[in-house]
Amino acid sequence: MRYYTQQDEWIEVDGETATVGITDYAQGQLGDIVFVDLPEPGRTVEKGKEAAVVESVKTAADVYSPVSGTVTEVNTALADNPELVNESAEGQGWFYRLTLADPSELEGLMDPAAYQAFLGTR
Amino acid sequence: MADHVGLKSLPLDALHRRLGGRMVAFAGHAMPVQYREGVIAEHLWTRAHAGLFDVSHMGQLTLGGAGAAEWLETLAPGDFRALPPGRMRYSLLLAPDGGILDDLMVTNVGSGFHLVVNGATKHDDLAHMRAHLPAGLVLTHREEAALLALQGPEAAGALQRLGVAPEGPETPAVAALKFMAAGCYIWRGIPLLVSRSGYTGEDGFEISVSATAAEALAEALLADPSVRPIGLGARDSLRLEAGLPLYGHDLTPDTEPVEAGLAFAISKRRKAEGGFPGAGRILKALLDGPARRRVGLRLEGRQPAREGATIHAGDEQVGIVTSGGHGPSVGGPIAMGYVAAPHAADGTALAIEVRGKRLPATVVPLPFWHKSYAR
Structure with a gap:
């Protein structure tokens, strides 16, 4: 099941674990991505707090964790190929995986249709 | 993206939007930060071919009257008395303490000087200059003029193919203009002030043209297969790679020319004579090292x-x-x-x-x- 935030992150939930990245809309707004600063595995992240930083040619943007949890794995392919985020933001350009601390935190997030509608309001 | 309230739109605004430019607020104007291909592709295109930049946000001023060169020398450390018609210099508008108020290009256009100053500082520059302007000199803000930059190894070929003709017999063909030289040209009956200059680290030209003719000129240049539109994002990465300082960032009123690595902008005669704002501090920095x-x-x-x-x-x-x-x-x-x-x-x-x-x-x-x- 995939959810979205108003800060343009996506989270794909599979039981107790989830994968997080930024949306295709977000990568398009940022432009050419040249570096992604990912959290260390084992780090605890909090819902709505900075978990990663994505740097485009022009600017650095904070990425907020859609939910709280413990980071289990990061996308090491981004170290050498940050452009994967431009090419496949919602696929191969994922940022990190985590174990959910509180699955009820998912309740306030948007489903794909709601996110598309939200983008339409911008 | 919604239009920015209170921003000035430039003469090429509609063209930028048609070309897919992503408009952002810059120096009080709506400007394209990039087009569809993105900053990296635009940057690399300019290094390999030719990029067209709209820099109409920059301030274009003309200064005329007897003693204009002497007066400019009270504001900036260039040797403007020795600047011949058709030649230009990079210079610095200095505060009394030698701090940099702006960096600018000064061109002797024969009838006077054409100055190009930064967009974010143009109103402050005008106020500063007008506060010191003596009777007999005329300073005009050419708000009706657009400014295009055509930069890259294929810029000269593209401008020549456009059919830009020298206005007078002493002016060379546009592709034969020397670096830091300028001249008046005619394109389809439209007067252009063309200089061989830029801020990308590439060969190229800057073209001053009336706002009413700017779009036709830009579209004619973009019709050349070697030319693509380039946004502010790539303009910034190009100038950074070229080691060129950007006013408001690398240069401010708190920096003086020597520590900024711009001692070359202080002409030899001015180093010997002084007489420009902050000369005491600046000449000391030259002597002792900053x-x-x-x-x-x-x-x-x-x-x-x-x-x-x-x-x-x-x-x-x-x-x-x-x-x-x-x-x-x-x-x-x-x-x-x-x-x-x-x-x-x-x-x-x-x-x-x-x-x-x-x-x-x-x-x-x-x-x-x-x-x-x-x-």
Whole structure:
């Protein structure tokens, strides 16, 4: 099941674990991505707090964790190929995986249709 | 994206939007930061072919009247009395303490001087100049004029193919204009002031044209297969790779020309005679060496360091980054900043702090990118 935030992150939930990245809309707004600063595995992240930083040619943007949890794995392919985020933001350009601390935190997030509608309001 | 309220739109606004430009607020104007292909593709296109930049936000001023050169020399450290018609100089508008109020291009157009100043500072520059303007000199803000920059190794060919004709017999064909020379040209009956100059580290031209003719000229240039539109994002990465300082970032009223690495803008005669604002402080910095210097910094890895990041030698902070980002032609992160003189020598190993991490960086000579002069 995939959810979205108003800060343009996506989270794909599979039981107790989830994968997080930024949306295709977000990568398009940022432009050419040249570096992604990912959290260390084992780090605890909090819902709505900075978990990663994505740097485009022009600017650095904070990425907020859609939910709280413990980071289990990061996308090491981004170290050498940050452009994967431009090419496949919602696929191969994922940022990190985590174990959910509180699955009820998912309740306030948007489903794909709601996110598309939200983008339409911008 | 919604239109920005209160922003001035430039003469080419509609064209930028038709070309897919992403408009952002810059120096009070709505400007394209990039077009559809993105900053890196636009940057690399300019290095390989020709890029068309709209820089109409910059201030274009004309100065006329007897004694104009002498008066300019009271504001800026160039030798304007020796600047012949058809030639231009890079110069600096200086505060009484020698701090840099703006950097500008000064062209002798025969009838007077044509000045190009930064967009964000143009109104302050005008106020500063008008406050000192003596009777008999006329300073005009040419708000009705647009300014285009055509930059890259294929710029000369593209401009020649356009059919730009010299206005007078003394003016060379546009492709034969020398670097830092300018002349009046005619295109389809429209007068153009063309100079061989730019701010990308590439060969190229800047073209002053009336706002009413700007779109036709831009579209004619873009019809050439070697020319593509380039936004502000690539303009910034190109000038950074070329080691060129950006006013408001690398140059401010708190920096003086010598520490900024711009001593070349102080003409030989002016160094000998002084008589420009801040001459005491600036000539002392020339003699003794400045306490800090603007340097180039090459970072290891891929993480960029941005403006405001602190520069360290061991435990000691020795400087601050004033411009930084990804260099598409260099292929990695580059930065410029001010570093205390003992740590400013080429090859010095330093560290730049970004989000609590110390990134290894080395002082390197500017520019980061050397143009290959194939022609």
